[in-house]
Amino acid sequence: MSHTLVIVESPAKAKTIKKYLGPGFEVLASYGHVRDLIPKDGAVDTAHDFAMHYALIDKNIRHVDAIKKALKGADTLLLATDPDREGEAISWHLRELLAEANLLKNITTRRVVFYEITKKAVQEAVANPRDLSIDLINAQQARRALDYLVGFNLSPLLWKKINPGLSAGRVQSPALRLIAEREQEIEAFNPQEYWTIAADCRAEKQPFNARLLTLDGKKAEQFTLTNEADATAARSRLLAAAGGQLIVSSVDKRERKRNPAPPFTTSTLQQEGVRKLGLSASRVMRLAQELYEGVDIGAGAVGLITYMRTDAVTLSQDAITEIRSHIGQRYGASYLPASPIQYKTKSKNAQEAHEAIRPTSVAHTPEAVRAFLNKDQFRLYEMIFKRAVASQMMPAVFDQVSVDLAAGNQHAFRATGSTLKFAGFIALYREDEDDVSGDNDEDRRLPPLAVGDSVGLESIAADQHFTEPPPRFTEASLVKTLEEYGIGRPSTYASIISTLQAREYVLLDQRRFKPTDIGRVVNGFLTEYFRNIVDYEFTANLEDDLDAVSRGERDWVPLMRAFWDPFHERITHTAENVSRQDAAQGRELGMDPKSGKPVSVRLGRFGPFAQIGTKDDEDKPKFASLKRSQSIATITLDEALDLFQLPRHLGQTPEGEPVEVAIGRFGPFVKFGKLYASLGKDDDPYTIELPRALEVIEVKKLAEKNRYITQFEGGISVQNGRYGPYITDGKKNAKIPKDKEPAALTLEECMALLAAAPDKKPARGKAGTKTTAKAPAKAPAKAPAKAKEPKPKAAAAKTPRAKKAPSEAANTETAAPAPKKAPRARKPATVVPPESV
Numbered sequence: 100m101s102h103t104l105v106i107v108e109s110p111a112k113a114k115t116i117k118k119y120l121g122p123g124f125e126v127l128a129s130y131g132h133v134r135d136l137i138p139k140d141g142a143v144d145t146a147h148d149f150a151m152h153y154a155l156i157d158k159n160i161r162h163v164d165a166i167k168k169a170l171k172g173a174d175t176l177l178l179a180t181d182p183d184r185e186g187e188a189i190s191w192h193l194r195e196l197l198a199e200a201n202l203l204k205n206i207t208t209r210r211v212v213f214y215e216i217t218k219k220a221v222q223e224a225v226a227n228p229r230d231l232s233i234d235l236i237n238a239q240q241a242r243r244a245l246d247y248l249v250g251f252n253l254s255p256l257l258w259k260k261i262n263p264g265l266s267a268g269r270v271q272s273p274a275l276r277l278i279a280e281r282e283q284e285i286e287a288f289n290p291q292e293y294w295t296i297a298a299d300c301r302a303e304k305q306p307f308n309a310r311l312l313t314l315d316g317k318k319a320e321q322f323t324l325t326n327e328a329d330a331t332a333a334r335s336r337l338l339a340a341a342g343g344q345l346i347v348s349s350v351d352k353r354e355r356k357r358n359p360a361p362p363f364t365t366s367t368l369q370q371e372g373v374r375k376l377g378l379s380a381s382r383v384m385r386l387a388q389e390l391y392e393g394v395d396i397g398a399g400a401v402g403l404i405t406y407m408r409t410d411a412v413t414l415s416q417d418a419i420t421e422i423r424s425h426i427g428q429r430y431g432a433s434y435l436p437a438s439p440i441q442y443k444t445k446s447k448n449a450q451e452a453h454e455a456i457r458p459t460s461v462a463h464t465p466e467a468v469r470a471f472l473n474k475d476q477f478r479l480y481e482m483i484f485k486r487a488v489a490s491q492m493m494p495a496v497f498d499q500v501s502v503d504l505a506a507g508n509q510h511a512f513r514a515t516g517s518t519l520k521f522a523g524f525i526a527l528y529r530e531d532e533d534d535v536s537g538d539n540d541e542d543r544r545l546p547p548l549a550v551g552d553s554v555g556l557e558s559i560a561a562d563q564h565f566t567e568p569p570p571r572f573t574e575a576s577l578v579k580t581l582e583e584y585g586i587g588r589p590s591t592y593a594s595i596i597s598t599l600q601a602r603e604y605v606l607l608d609q610r611r612f613k614p615t616d617i618g619r620v621v622n623g624f625l626t627e628y629f630r631n632i633v634d635y636e637f638t639a640n641l642e643d644d645l646d647a648v649s650r651g652e653r654d655w656v657p658l659m660r661a662f663w664d665p666f667h668e669r670i671t672h673t674a675e676n677v678s679r680q681d682a683a684q685g686r687e688l689g690m691d692p693k694s695g696k697p698v699s700v701r702l703g704r705f706g707p708f709a710q711i712g713t714k715d716d717e718d719k720p721k722f723a724s725l726k727r728s729q730s731i732a733t734i735t736l737d738e739a740l741d742l743f744q745l746p747r748h749l750g751q752t753p754e755g756e757p758v759e760v761a762i763g764r765f766g767p768f769v770k771f772g773k774l775y776a777s778l779g780k781d782d783d784p785y786t787i788e789l790p791r792a793l794e795v796i797e798v799k800k801l802a803e804k805n806r807y808i809t810q811f812e813g814g815i816s817v818q819n820g821r822y823g824p825y826i827t828d829g830k831k832n833a834k835i836p837k838d839k840e841p842a843a844l845t846l847e848e849c850m851a852l853l854a855a856a857p858d859k860k861p862a863r864g865k866a867g868t869k870t871t872a873k874a875p876a877k878a879p880a881k882a883p884a885k886a887k888e889p890k891p892k893a894a895a896a897k898t899p900r901a902k903k904a905p906s907e908a909a910n911t912e913t914a915a916p917a918p919k920k921a922p923r924a925r926k927p928a929t930v931v932p933p934e935s936v
Contacts, residue, residue: 101174105211105225106166106193108180112216115393115400116179119218120225125169129180130162134192136247143244145667149659151244155196166193167202175207177228182212182453183408183590184649188239191231214409215459216393216402238649244659245269245641249632252670253625259674260682261620262704266602269632269641270587272625274595276633277580278572278605279614279622286733288568293322294330295562296337298512300345300504301555303546309345309504309512311337316509330561337559340507347552348511351501355517356494359524361412361442362455362487365589366582368407371486373575374531376478380574381593386479387456396463396471403468404483405457408590412442412455414487422491425461434493434523442490457487482528489528496521500545504554516545571611585639616707616731623684628673631666689736696720698739700731707731709739724762741785746770749789758792760784771796774803811846815853831856 103124107113110128117126134153136142144150155163170176176197178190190210197203209228213220249269257265296311296319311319314333324330363371365384372383387407393400414422419439426435442455458480465481472480497517504512519525548554572580578592587595599605604618614622622633631637641662647653685701688709696712705724712720723742725734746761749769756772767784769776769792776799778784782791808824809817815828817835824841826833826849833856835841839848 103175104169104173105177105179109392111392115216116221118399119221127166127169130159132189133159133163143247145663148656149244170202177209177211179211182214184235184239187232187235191236214453215405217459234651235649237655238645241648241655242645256674260679271595271598272633273586273635273638275599275604275622278612279619282614285568290565292325293564294324298559299557301557305546307514307545309514312511312513314510334559334561337506337510340510341556343556345504345506345554345556347548347550348505349503350548353499355497355499358494359489359492360530362457362490364410365408366578368456369578370575381597384593386475390480394471396468402459403463403480405454407456410444411453412444415454418457421461422488426492436493440491456483458484485528489524492524495523495525502548514545516543518544573611584635585642616702620684620702624682688739700734709742749792760787769795808841815849817841817844826852828853831859
């Protein structure tokens with residue numbers, strides 16, 4: 100019997116939709132993308148109109164096979180992947196694969212889209228299919244090709260000029276620039292002193308506060324008073340002029356309205372999820388995906404929210420009608436506007452607009468579904484529900500009062516108050532903000548005052564302040580800024596942030612982003628030599644161009660050519676003309692007073708380090724790694740010179756063994772005689788003294804004493820190891836059979852077990868072994884040869900494993916194929932303890 104085969108992206112969605120379509124329909128999942136660019140150089144053929152060469156993704160082979168098998172009994176294929184450009188491309192890729200396998204003969208293939216997974220929406224979509232949109236497909240292919248070409252050409256250049264394992268991306272790099280430049284603003288900021296004067300007043304037995312409005316007949320500005328002497332003198336003049344009381348000179352009463360915020364878009368959902376719920380942007384998107392695909396609320400799975408990747412703030416007429424009915428029943432007619440509130444999308448590069456994110460039905464109130472959701476699902480759903488409903492409620496109304504209080508003829512203060520007269524939408528939802536100022540006067544009541552009233556002056560205070568630098572970006576404020584600049588797409592913001600953190604270009608400090616040294620160097624290199632890649636306007640204009648392709652207004656091949664030719668020329672020029680030293684962007688700190696040689700800091704293969712001397716000196720330069728808390732951009736000469744204290748000689752053990760402390764590849768350690776002991780996490784190798792070092796040594800000696808079970812002549816021993824007892828002769832290790840008692844083993848038995856044991860595998864990076872991790876995809880160009888790099892004497896934090904090259908996308912944009920992994924960097928030290936430390 101023939102049937103209709105429906106393909107969606109996820110199995111959760113397939114399960115929900117199957118319930119709505121019933122018999123005669125089979126619903127399968129593609130599990131995301133089915134094809135991607137071949138994982139090697141040449142996947143995008145720049146010489147032949149950017150022809151793109153695709154291959155089936157290995158992990159999805161079995162899912163595609165299941166689709167092929169299900170097609171055998173079908174007469175119709177409905178491609179129902181997500182309703183955006185990427186979803187359109189996934190459907191196209193699947194159709195191409197099936198056509199190549201000659202499986203679509205006599206099968207009607209159509210595209211269906213729905214923006215909410217409800218019975219009505221799904222059945223309407225199936226009843227009104229359309230053809231695939233070649234314009235949307237071309238826009239997505241162009242985006243994919245751009246990301247591939249940037250990643251596969253710029254990342255290897257970073258490996259060669261800076262460090263292996265780095266990456267750059269078309270939208271990732273401008274985001275890094277935002278964070279790095281904000282940090283530069285903060286470091287360059289010079290605080291300015293200013294003083295404020297406020298009066299503590301009382302009227303009708305009610306205390307209130309008033310700020311200085313005019314001084315000596317002139318309006319008081321932020322920098323009217325810039326030092327203590329002037330502030331003290333002004334305070335004295337004010338006290339003398341007031342004579343213990345202030346006179347009300349004017350009273351201004353007005354009504355102020357605050358309108359509700361529009362329902363959520365992808366961007367604002369991420370921002371509020373970070374601010375209100377304390378979640379990461381990526382976590383918000385994962386939870387929203389779960390709510391969209393369907394949750395079992397007692398009567399089977401149902402999609403609770405509409406599609407969560409949207410720039411639109413509009414709501415369908417059906418949704419507005421349902422929401423307005425809910426408001427009238429739940430809150431009363433006074434909370435319901437006379438007509439629906441209409442919102443207009445202001446986002447730059449708005450695309451894929453259908454509806455804002457809203458509950459699929461207001462009948463699914465947060466209270467009704469709470470028992471079926473986990474904690475974070477519920478918190479996010481409640482926020483989406485309340486924001487959508489509040490967007491159609493009456494404005495909040497405040498009574499605002501402003502009172503001017505004269506102190507003599509030349510001076511005056513102003514007191515302001517605001518009280519909530521009608522809650523309106525605030526009864527349900529209030530939007531959060533980043534970096535809120537302390538001047539909010541909501542719910543600050545003033546006593547009833549009239550012109551000519553005398554107000555008691557209890558005191559006048561003069562307070563010192565300093566201007567503050569611009570704040571570092573939070574996840575929410577970074578998302579907002581990316582949207583304002585038109586960088587990337589809202590659906591990729593979470594991926595951009597995750598990639599920057601995974602590459603260790605930025606770190607979160609008190610929930611705000613700071614660039615790392617490697618992030619600063621990469622940004623500096625890109626800003627210097629590839630300005631257009633990190634240029635905000637260029638990136639936004641490229642998004643405009645891709646939008647034009649999606650609307651059929653531009654051909655994608657000329658767009659690619661206009662980008663590729665100058666970009667490729669710049670890649671070639673930089674590779675040939677920029678030295679590794681120029682790319683590393685070192686800083687000269689000054690002169691070493693002992694040797695008279697220059698002291699500098701820069702980024703090396705093993706991380707940031709300080710250097711005394713130059714490669715041209717007769718003596719070799721000295722090197723020391725920076726501490727984890729130090730940065731190339733901010734370290735001082737004295738701080739750099741302190742790094743060369745290691746190794747420090749602390750004295751001797753009671754047995755006369757010399758004791759010294761240093762940092763090795765596995766962290767800080769104490770050496771005593773020929774043995775090593777790792778320091779604790781709270782021990783600082785630069786300040787530790789002999790008594791504490793001896794405590795560490797005693798713990799190590801006790802561990803060494805308990806290490807040996809039996810020691811034989813010739814270096815053979817039975818020892819306690821990390822995974823249990825074992826036999827070793829220093830060259831080979833042998834397991835002990837389960838039926839053997841370790842302490843009872845004889846020398847002959849140990850020798851026999853060692854002879855039968857396999858040889859030790861050579862350590863990674865040793866001569867004759869491979870030092871590069873196997874990569875899933877061949878790099879587009881030959882991996883650059885390792886440039887000679889000085890080895891720091893003192894190592895700071897362990898360098899992380901080099902990661903795959905660039906990824907631009909998360910849920911809606913596939914990442915560029917990953918170049919080969921770089922070998923894991925090890926930090927050398929003056930004295931390197933054995934791995935047993």
